Amino acid sequence: MRKVSIVGAGMTRFGEHWETSFRDLIVEAGVKALTDAQMPGQDVQAIFGGCMASSRFIAQEHIGSLIADQVGLKPIPSTRCEAACASGGVALHSGWLAIASGRYDVVVVGGVEKMTEIGTSRAALALGGAGDQEWELFNGASFPSIYALMACRHMHDYGTTEEQMASCAVKNHANAVNNEYAQYRKKITIEQVMNSGYVASPLKLFDCSPLTDGAAAVVLCASEKARKYSDAPVEIFSTSQASGTLSLASRSSFTSIDATRVAARDAFDHARLTPKDVDVAEVHDCFTIAEIMAIEDLGFFKKGEGGKVSEEGRTALNAEISVNTSGGLKACGHPVGATGVKQAVEITWQLRGEAGKRQVNGAEIGLTHNVGGSGGTAVVNLYKRGD
């Protein structure tokens, strides 16, 4: 298999874009990524785009064609990948395969979602499609309630507290202050999280990632040709995707996401590395409990210790491992189809040393972790600077 590197990265600001259309978001992210790679459009040979619920959000399918058309890159192939909130990660894995195959040398992977136009209740229904419509949604289980069940069980089994969960949100907001692309660039306190009102007990408003508009893109290139476009290519040297049951009720455990564990084990095995080698990680914190489970399932900390180590600050910027330097889904925002690609953008900047005030000192190995639904899909990638 050929090696694959990122030679360009770009994203829109994440937030509420009332005056920017779905199409404009795509173009902005794509052009930024190509400009970053100093690459003319005609060098791009294929596009893979992550988008979850454009059908519900903007009544539009066929997003691959729309992207190629809008960015002026037709007639190259353009494929939409959908795996709920892991759509971006899955598009990245597919784009990686496309180059590894030898069929394409240069592929743009994008992710996009425009979520804020249709109102919160309709958005919640759209997002519900990430879970099991027949066994969860139809019976009233929204996504906060599904993750709330996981949180309850984690608290029961391991003594995790609401304050420990809150500490993840506080840390991610602190990181987002230094990210000009983040939706919420303001510090919050544990007290503010605790007083933010229950959405689905024990999860409160500030335990939840927001509705967000945004897009992100990376330019992938066969590593052997990467130096043509970048002095500092970032290699995706291991990528793994796994699936789990669609519904939470079918799982053997509520406190762990099997798909994450399988994908992480596989990614580390391929790379011949261990979790201890990772300097900076973007993990899927759609809810604070999801970050706690993620840092356990990825092997950074032992099962059950995620809440404690978060509260102790061991996942803060330049602590034991820097988790969600972008602000994560919680504070940077979560345009569901774009998140998996945004994670790759952030890691690219970190490994190039371009992350400004949120830079992780001496970052050499990065990881992204993107989850769909309550764990029906997970993608784990490892990145390093160089070829």
Added chain:
Amino acid sequence: MRKVSIVGAGMTRFGEHWETSFRDLIVEAGVKALTDAQMPGQDVQAIFGGCMASSRFIAQEHIGSLIADQVGLKPIPSTRCEAACASGGVALHSGWLAIASGRYDVVVVGGVEKMTEIGTSRAALALGGAGDQEWELFNGASFPSIYALMACRHMHDYGTTEEQMASCAVKNHANAVNNEYAQYRKKITIEQVMNSGYVASPLKLFDCSPLTDGAAAVVLCASEKARKYSDAPVEIFSTSQASGTLSLASRSSFTSIDATRVAARDAFDHARLTPKDVDVAEVHDCFTIAEIMAIEDLGFFKKGEGGKVSEEGRTALNAEISVNTSGGLKACGHPVGATGVKQAVEITWQLRGEAGKRQVNGAEIGLTHNVGGSGGTAVVNLYKRGD
């Protein structure tokens, strides 16, 4: 790049499945394909699934996870690809890349759609997402009306007649009589088509493919390992995907689909073959005018002659080139996400000599042609027996 072969194929009956769920359709097609390959499930390493509008049809996204879960193949990666009516073809191209890359040896590619439950008017809105929501749908252009514009222009430029278009439907129904999986297994006459009532002038009801429930699946394997599973593997020896503008109005021509022409040229170039080498082709006849444009754009006949040659019977079974032996989208049915995979199933059976009364004599080279929307995406694949 590694070579890729089909070692198993299967599909559900296409039609109205009032007592079979979306999930059951997937399982039936997947199990049939694996059984055909005599392959145990644990040999499968990844899944790619084509599905267009599950969000609108059954309120469910995250179809990749659902498939892996339902067929009992989690935790292997499972990716949904969406490109409107070309979703199946795009999934096939992505599955092909996944094996060509060397990362996976065995991949199941499936396609599924369950369209008949929500009623015709809501289905038409769902299908409208294949076109340009802002510039076509919002202004009242449904898919029959978009293809009707193409038909009008084809009639104007080349003298194509309504009777010539009708002849495609008559021929495809004749083929479907011998296909036990087809939705409509009955012969029709030119007069019946002409009297079937206008949907969007000049297209009448019998010029249009129907709403259909159904699923199809093929098992792809690295050709070097294909003999382990099949005595008669069918190699996909060339595959090409291309994109076009999302809206018809942006095109330079209404009588030709650029994405088809680009994909076909690329597929034939890769294969070092010409259209004359093809014995059997499944082409995208969502409307009869689409088949006429397809046989021109694919290079089987000169531009403008598609209507005439159809009327002359030169695309009938065992004529000059056998087109849509399955019955095509018109008579076999068109569960949009499944169609691109069903085409591969039909060609597999043809090249194995297993197509019964609709068998093309001495078929050696097959082609599939799958279109999304009015031409925003096209996938063209070439198949041959062997390896």
